[in-house]
Amino acid sequence: MFKESFKYYKSKKPPPVLDDVIDFHQIEDVDSSLYRKKEKLESVDCIHGLIPANEWEIYEIEANPGLIYIKNPFTTAGQNYWSVRCLRDFTKKPNKLNIDAHNLLPTGVDWWDYCEKDDSVLKKLRWATLGYHHDWDTKVYNEESKNEFPGDLNELCCSICNQLNFKKFNAEAAIINFYHLDSTLSGHTDHSEQNLEAPLLSFSFGSSAIFLLGGQTLDVKPTALMIRSGDVIIMSRDSRLSYHGVPRILEPSVVTWEDSYDRYSNYLKNNRINMNVRQVLNRSEKRLIN
Numbered sequence: 001m002f003k004e005s006f007k008y009y010k011s012k013k014p015p016p017v018l019d020d021v022i023d024f025h026q027i028e029d030v031d032s033s034l035y036r037k038k039e040k041l042e043s044v045d046c047i048h049g050l051i052p053a054n055e056w057e058i059y060e061i062e063a064n065p066g067l068i069y070i071k072n073p074f075t076t077a078g079q080n081y082w083s084v085r086c087l088r089d090f091t092k093k094p095n096k097l098n099i100d101a102h103n104l105l106p107t108g109v110d111w112w113d114y115c116e117k118d119d120s121v122l123k124k125l126r127w128a129t130l131g132y133h134h135d136w137d138t139k140v141y142n143e144e145s146k147n148e149f150p151g152d153l154n155e156l157c158c159s160i161c162n163q164l165n166f167k168k169f170n171a172e173a174a175i176i177n178f179y180h181l182d183s184t185l186s187g188h189t190d191h192s193e194q195n196l197e198a199p200l201l202s203f204s205f206g207s208s209a210i211f212l213l214g215g216q217t218l219d220v221k222p223t224a225l226m227i228r229s230g231d232v233i234i235m236s237r238d239s240r241l242s243y244h245g246v247p248r249i250l251e252p253s254v255v256t257w258e259d260s261y262d263r264y265s266n267y268l269k270n271n272r273i274n275m276n277v278r279q280v281l282n283r284s285e286k287r288l289i290n
């Protein structure tokens, strides 16, 4: 069922009908039996580019317990800040990039700087890993392949987790995914972490995407969700180990940017960035067991 849905939403000819895609930005069109809107939170604190928590719109989906969706809780400046962090900073060494193996960049030159002169490598970047580096082949984290996790990104995740009552979250690994209009991410589960109780946080900026969330096997028909710039998804409890994927990035979106035009807003118009953040260790652990 998952693969069928994936194929349906990925298809270019014919393009899919989006009537069954839940879009919380057009809530009036969503069947109200499919979701539950959470009570407003109380906090009025304003941090890390987020609007105060008492203004967040939070939804849960009946078919996917443990999936929490927060409709863009960022300020415009906040979205700009995190997009710059992803493009300019998180792509710097010592973080690992998919293009490392291809020797496309002159030694000592960062990807974002290099792209200003030669945009042929712009589209080649698909991911960067931070903290404990995800190993795409073995899917096993390694104590030898680890760098300090960015403090601001950990604080962003901790403050969201605190608001939602997931106490003592600690961000230890992240994948920054870069999608072009023709990119997809096929169905998978994220099970490499020693700690599978802690939630996984997923932040999206730029072009919209269709996100599929199924169950613990590929037999479960997935929910299709529209993810727009600034939206946050939290995969917790029953949803933490569910199959998910991104079959489609949607056509260029209007990007709100504080300055009128620059390389960042141009990138976000035609691409999607996803920060996918995990806790790896259990609270009592100092390092990996293997």
Ligand SMILES: O=C(O)CCC(=O)C(=O)O
Pocket: 175, 177, 185, 190, 202, 204, 211, 244, 245, 246, 274, 276
């Ligand atoms: O891009 C997304 O929304 C999902 C990314 C993802 O599932 C992953 O990095 O494991």
Ligand SMILES: [Fe+2]
Pocket: 188, 189, 190, 244
């Ligand atoms: Fe994933």
